[in-house]
Amino acid sequence: MARTISVNGGEHPIPKDPRTSLLDYLRHDLGLTGTKKGCDHGQCGACTVIVNGIRINSCLSLAAMHDGDEIITIEGLGTPDKPSAMQKAFLEHDGFQCGYCTPGQICSATAMLDEIAANWPSDASESLDGEIALSGEEIRERMSGNLCRCGAYANIVAAIREVAEAGV
Incomplete structure (x- = not known):
């Protein structure tokens, strides 16, 4: 059974490397660069995303932990033509x-x-x-x-x- 993460409504496979942070997965694997890497220690909030309705620091979470979760990033909240x-x-x-x-x-x-x-x-x-x-x-x-x-x-x-x- 393929393990997936739903990001902004689209299904994506969980990365093969279990050490990949959710932040790095979003930015590097999915190209969603709106989520920023600030301190990489969970202290600044620049990497905040919404997981199953709860805000988290994506730099402190591994992508592999989010099998079946719904992730919303800034790109999923609105578009330049239709902002939230x-x-x-x-x-x-x-x-x-x-x-x-x-x-x-x-x-x-x-x-x-x-x-x-x-x-x-x-x-x-x-x-x-x-x-x-x-x-x-x-x-x-x-x-x-x-x-x-x-x-x-x-x-x-x-x-x-x-x-x-x-x-x-």
Whole structure:
């Protein structure tokens, strides 16, 4: 039985080398260069992708671990002709400067809104039960694993808030 990974809706074979990170598989084997290699230690978030609805650092995960999983990268969220609501909001709010961290930021923000919709608490949540209030503090806490060396944080928070309030 062939082992496969679904990436942005397409089926791909798991690499033969079991040591291949998910990040390297996406970039080198599949040519999806939107996902960036920043620190390669899981500290910067530039490599963030969505696996089965959960955001992960792809540099810390082996591709072989994802047999049957659904992976979404920045390329799977939208296209230049039809960007996602989050991609549009990042553009409208200038939520980037150099753009290197932007794909990871957008993937993380997209999955983060699903976490909030499911009422998953964070360290900034006022309660462990009930609806999560979308505050700037809540957004910043949840996005703390995604670093921006250019300091576009205020604009990133504004973009996320716009998408959340629009309910898209």
